[in-house]
Amino acid sequence: MLRFFTRRAAQAVPLLLVVSLLVFVLIHAAPGGPLALYLDNPNVRPQDIERLRRAMGLDRSLAAQYVAWLGAFVRGDWGYSYADGRPVLDRLLERVPATLELVGTSTVAALIIALVVGVLAAARRGFDRVATGVAIAGISLPVFWFGLVLQLAFANALGWLPSSGRSSFGGGDVGDMLAHLVLPAAVLAVAHAAGWSRYLRGSMREALALPFTRTARAGGVSERRIVLRHALRNALLPFVTVVLLDASIMASGAVVTESVFAWPGVGSLFTEALAKRDYTVLMAFLMCASVAVVILNLVADVAVYALDPRTREAA
Amino acid sequence: MIGTIRGSRRVSIAAGALLGALLLLALFAPLVAPYGVDALDLAHRRGAPSPQHWFGTDELGRDLLTRILFGARISLAIGLVSAALSVAIGVTIGAVAGYAGRWTDDLCMRVADAMLSVPRLPLLMISAAVLSPSVPLLIALVSAAGWMETARVVRAEVQSIKTRDFVTAARAMGATSGRVLWRHVLPGVATTAAVATTLAVGRGILLESALSFFGVGVQPPTASWGNMLYQAQTTMSTEPWLGVFPGVFIFVTVLCSNVLGDAWAEGGRARE
């Protein structure tokens, strides 16, 4: 087990290096960049621009810049944001709580919905048809459009909920924060629940088709017990694995939803940094997201390996 | 050879028909559209849906239905071509990896893992922002970001196919690996590939519209469903039709492709 874990963990390192190289090359291929902001200002002289270029280290070769950046990154020095000069680490960290609040709530909601819908769909034929239809619709929804439509309906037209932000100033009570959370969390929850419920339904159906169900039924075990106790337990592990592996999709979803609802989290920081070509922030974001995904994948792999004996045989 | 379409037959046929209709409309947009795609009419801006303009008009007085029809050409083109490309890449890499095994397999899968580890949309957004893509480049980007899933699935299938008797027999008779792959293995993944392509169309359209929505995809004045939503963002409260209609088209198109792909896959599974 430990050997498996260390082997997989060791494989993650070159993986992350490749990712970092990819990200770095990509971002520095851009025309413009942080100095472009100064060009628009008639007061900035050419000497100033040269001075700034040197100060930001942009006159060295690309390879040198990469090595310098990577070394610093690993040490925890993520550089300074070009947009406001503050340490990137600070800018990211201060936004994490908001993202956790949104992603956490929506994930829990999505899990609950997916569990309920998935189990019911596997057990009852009639509900299955409806659930499948709704789920496919959910997967096909453009997330940002769905967000816009909900905003239009509930915030603009009906005025029941605030259209954006995390809280009103000075009114940070629970009720106010909950009201702001409803729409963005609903959007994300629907987007994820659709796919997850389908997956759970699929693996539940597979579990229910196995011989043991017939045996159990013949033995007089109630249908409900079969479904919930036996089939679900079998299907739960692969389901959780899928959820963990969906981490990178959750990152994308968070970016979109936070932008539409101006939720002050890491996702909207990304879109702001993109608009300003704030390289340092963009790179840190991609690296962190990728590291998180890799870690979650590792956890999923290890969990499967540890808990499901079948995989150990195949390995 | 290709799996039959089972499941709720009527629904999938309806989905297919709808997709086909959209494709036809897109193809013949210049003939079908009531107005010219660039026909500005500054005097009739921001018009609500009316008999003259079924979907209303936009900020410059252009007919929204016309823009949606022409936008269909771009969005569907990107969706279809990128789907074909990404599946082609995925099948190639997956088949090679699954068949060759050992370090080729390892290398291919590591690259796929690396690309899957980076969240796709942010990566694409940065790429598009950096490269300021034209439509062909956008297609390339979306294809480059979508081959991994197909590769994985094809690899697994190839791994199981290559242990089958007929493959062993072919090799025993002296066929080269290339010939075996082409003649015997690949036909076996045809269904998987077809399903993957159908699903990839939906994914590609969603990706393009997301990129355009953030202003880094198809650039105005060229119309695409996604960038029509980008332009409609600021006016949602006063001219909601500008945002609702293009989004409906994206939704319906992706829905149809997912329904089709799903039914196909279901039929394929039932066959086994």
Add this chain to the structure above:
Amino acid sequence: MTFRIAGRVLFAAMLGALACARSSGRGPSNDLLIVGYDREPDTMNRYATHILEDIQTGVIEGLVTTDEKMNVVPVLASEVPTQANGGVKMRADGGMDVIWKLRPGVKWHDGHSHTSADVKFTVDAINKGDWKPESTDGFDRIESVETPDSLTAVVHYKEVYAPYEMQFVRGTLPKHLLEGRDIDKAADYNRNPLGTGPYHVAEWKTGEYILLEKAKDYWRGPEYPKINRILFRFISNTTTRINQLKAGEVHMVALVPWDKVRELKSTPAIRLNQVLGNGYEHVTLNEKRFPPFADVRVRRALAHAIDRQLIVNTILDSLVTTVNGPIQPLSWAYEPNVAKYDYDPAKAKALLDDAGWKMGATGVRAKDGTPLSFTIITQAGFAIRENVAQAIQKQFKDVGVDAKVKLIDGTSISTVWFSGDFDAMLHWWQSGADPEITLFFAADRTPPAGRNINYLKDDALTKLLYASDRTVDQSARRDLLRRAQMRVADLVPELILYNTSKIDAVPATLRHFTGNPTNAGPFWNVHEWEFPTAGR
């Protein structure tokens, strides 16, 4: 069973949340004014920041500022030095001396007096070159500063520098606090600067807001400022900012985008204050990259082809006015009697025919086999600009000119025009209060030396512009600039469209808000603003 109960509880919680959410924010008052601001400042240091200095204005005052009519008015200086009042003296060696008399009794917020030593320190710090301020224009022309007494600073310029009045519009750096320190790393100053203004920074919650509080012992008197606290909330998403304004969660938004004005017109609590801007939108014609633009007949034809009034009336909802020159109507140097190019497609066609561009079969004109076809670039993300570009494209098409529109994102576009890598560009220039336009039209001020991105080379104009820079006699300068404006209008190096009005959304009950066309910004007179209290 448990599901159903859980469901009901959740539903009830949501209803409760909705009930709480119904109540919107408190209204504005003399105790607190909440401003929705579009971005978080990088630093509160007025010299180092590269964004507009609205928030800083309430804390750090300049020696002068510009009022809503673009007049230069003294703030920390007791008067604006001019030749007439003896404040400006020409030296025999070709340089000039400007004598700044400081207002007595002004104290920094920590109790130290504001003196001429601070002025000298500021100049020395900027000219030392070891920190990176953004705005240093003119400082490099200063030789030295003398301080004969604590309220007088004599600034020795190496040469005649016409915009000297604006030299200290950003105020001074406190010597007693910053001497000997690395100013970029002085986080205490950059986050909570020491100023003389009506407010000081009470709190800066990163990523969320800056709270300004009334300063003690403000030199104008204890009754100023009238509003105790001003909160700047950072809301970068424009739609969100406007929605929060409509919902009453913020009370004021400066520089409302023109396409949002419609939504706000029907909000009773808001008043839309409009001032003519000190900037103008235009289509730059790069004659170096696209040689057909070098022919003045082509440029004049293009000018006649654009129906500016229609664009203003429709796309811009009549919120701006058309103008005909780079110096705006509010400036003392403005000259209204210049050549005007009214919408006249017939004339445009005639001019193009005259210049040898004959109409082809496809509807595009050509000359010697080259079609009159070019690309107009403009910044992406501005709906209005995208729309104007497309309207112009159509109007050009009507006279046989094929223009393509290409959108480029905000950060890349500066690099593009700076390198001259474009045919035409829909763009705007925002000017300072001083009417200097040499930077934009002198033959030797093409990038990187300046912003002459039309690559115009006209000797007569260049001479006029430099002459106007070298005199501080306002009437002489006005005459030179008048002739320069007429020359620019004759040459049409760029197609001038309309003035960029500034529209601010303020509470309807707010008194003494005037707006400001210059970069002094709408907060230039924040100390005067007040809300009527009941009974007045």
